[in-house]
Amino acid sequence: MNTKLNDEFQMRQSRRQNVLLKSHLDVGSYYFEALAFDISLHGAKIKLNLPLELGTKFVISIKDNNKLPSKVSWVRNGFIGLEFVYPPEKVKSIFGSLGERLD
DSSP states (O other): OOHHHHHHHHTOOSOOEEEEEEEEEEETTEEEEEEEEEEOSSEEEEEOSSOOOTTOEEEEEETTOOOEEEEEEEEETTEEEEEESSOHHHHHHHHTHHHHHTO
């Protein structure tokens, strides 16, 4: 049994949905394209060809939805884990039908 993997799942705050969605990040005066691989009401896992430091604050747009203020919570193997600043109820309403599946 992979303990590391089990620990990661135990830390999850809500259900995740595997996706493959174009995303855009506004980091200060810079703008980057990224790809979201999974999302939840609390955050997302994205692929970005540029490392961002832990705690970096930015705004992300996923699938052209409203902008979500976020911060980097982990960085690993070219992927970035981000945490949404908004509460889950607001994120759910922003994502619409996708948000309903994340509840």
